[in-house]
Amino acid sequence: MKLKIPNILTIGRIIIVPIFVITFFIPGFFGDLIPFFLFVLASFTDYLDGLLARLFKEESKLGELLDPIADKILVAAALILLVMNGTIKNYEVIAAVIILTREILVSGLREFLAKGKITMKVTSLSKLKTVIQMGSIAILLTGDIGNKIINFQDYNAQTVGIILLWLSAFLTLYTGYDYLRKGIDHAINEDNKENK
DSSP: OOOOHHHHHHHHHHHHHHHHHHHHTSOSHHHHHHHHHHHHHHHHHHHHHHHHHHHTTOOOHHHHHHHHHHHHHHHHHHHHHHHHTTSSOTTHHHHHHHHHHHHHHHHHHHHHHHHTTOOOOOOHHHHHHHHHHHHHHHHHHTHHHHHHHSEETTEEHHHHHHHHHHHHHHHHHHHHHHHHHHHHHHHHHHHHHHHO
8 A cells, every 4th residue: 555645644653653652761852852853743743744744635544543642642742741840830730731632532532433434623712722733732831941041020931831731631622622512412412322
């Protein structure tokens, strides 16, 4: 089977994840810089593979399967590492848990609705949530380097990243609720059909 370019990009994003995890443990300057660039590169391929698939009409079932998996393992790995090293700490962990919970919830809903041949369209708000989420994680990954670049009185890279993380968590709750409501409505309708 010949792989299409969007699928190659998606598989590449999955391959980047273990490299990203390993480089996260490099101490010092390169330990901040390399994971940041790998995360940004992986995030960009997420945008690029979707764009190319639509542009050249190369959407495929393989891409449909792998794309959300690639996104979720990238985000999950980054958030877990940032919690583990104390970049995300205390109550901030709640924002990370909200984001991860929503990812699991939406995956389950998509699988459930797919059985009824119902697709969940990605809303503009969900796209905005993803941009803010990826931006917040990228900023948090910059570590000390980011704090030296972004440093305005009480606001450094860490603070900006956490504010954006909370913003993406709130958007996550809103968009997650919208998806959940659609899933529950469909489930209730199916139950009502069976009970007639």
